[in-house]
Amino acid sequence: MRRLLDVGISRLSNLLHDMSRISQECVAMAINAYLSDRDVVQEVYSKTNQLAMLKEEVNDLAIELMIRYQPVAADLRFISSCMEIAYDLVRFGRYAYDIAQIREQFGDLGGCDKSMIASMAEMVSKMLKDSITAFNNKDEGLAERLIEMDDIVDSSYRNNLRRIVGSEKDDGMDLRCALSSVLVMRYLERIADHAVYISELVRYMVSGERVR
């Protein structure tokens, strides 16, 4: 029996689906632009606006569903998680925007070594994608693996930081390159954290167990 609530839940899923796609596009666009030294600030900004509007829509719809149908159990967990996941997806967009702004703030970074960022960005992009897949498929196993991946990202972040600080003693990295790299790594590390938050919500949605 298809309930009235199911129609609303389906709409909520579609909104989250749209947000997931846009947030992934945002992050990919910002990272690629940074690595290839291109300016995408306006494009990313416009997508973050879309994300913010969609998040409002998610929250409005979630509250309306709660008022109308007083959902419980799996429905309640799904709806409340959607509100939190919408926020995480907005944060993806926000960090992508921060990354996109780096070039504007630091100028041409074409001469900087970006290999550390490229490798970290690859891991983080995978985490982002996996967190969204885990949500779409309600895949608790994949959600759990994201925590392990986050440990690798954190460790990579710390190692890269040490390498940048250590380079001062040797030949010394260009200050603009060093600062911009640290900032981008920090934003990537935060994106990974939000991917983990989503994975925790997936586990809550599926099992009812709060892990955060």
Added chain:
Amino acid sequence: MRLWSLVNKEYAKEEDIQKGKEVITKDAMNGNNKIVLEGRDIGVAYGSKYAIKEVNIKIVRNTITAIIGPSGCGKSTLLRCFNRMNDLLDARIEGDILFNDYNIYSNGVNVAEIRRMIGMVFQKPNPFPTSIYNNVAFGLKINGFKGDMERQVEYALREAALWDEVKDRLNDNAYSLSGGQQQRLCIARALAVEPEVLLMDEPTASLDPIASAKIEQLITRLKEKITIVIVTHNIQQAARVSDYVNVMMVDDSMIGRLVESGPTREVFESPKSKVTEDYISGRFG
């Protein structure tokens, strides 16, 4: 010393009386004994047909416990076991029901006293065709109340959040009250004899949302003094007012079973059983 009178001394065996004494002592010394009612392997059969079977349930003192489930799953049958109202329906009862650790189905128990201490309110308000005052005083009179009757009636009406609405018309016929007021009058009548437990069988089923909300507010307040067990079809009502929820379902043989029990938040957020999940989510029932 209320529990002492649980045992009808005229017919009671000596060991029952001794047991009664133990309960009194225990209750008097340890007034916060956490479980006030406990059902062990309860079965109720009408003729050869079981209505409910192997129900194990605990009711925590000074809480509101809701019993929910689809029609015909035995919620009301279970509720009626708690003050032996099923005795009136020629039902066969199995298992034990302990009230403050005392089996209310043991020999020699004073059933009238059980029903005084474990009061009941029904789906339809059922005031007597007499004055508001007499409705509340009725239970006191038949229980041989010797204290200040007017004061006790006022106490009960205040407890039932009805005093302000009826204090100037206590001699009016109870039927002149609205449905919601009549239900609160029935609650006042039950409270007048100062029960320990109040059983409520769908107490708001015939009331409008405002009258229902008043009853819900009232029972939420009452749990400070008494324990409430409420049967309700209204899942949202159970979520709003109860501290614990028990979910009943019929099995393949159409026998009512208790399928899940737990704190309200847990049952409504993360039910353990699939049938509970489907029922409370409105997928069937």
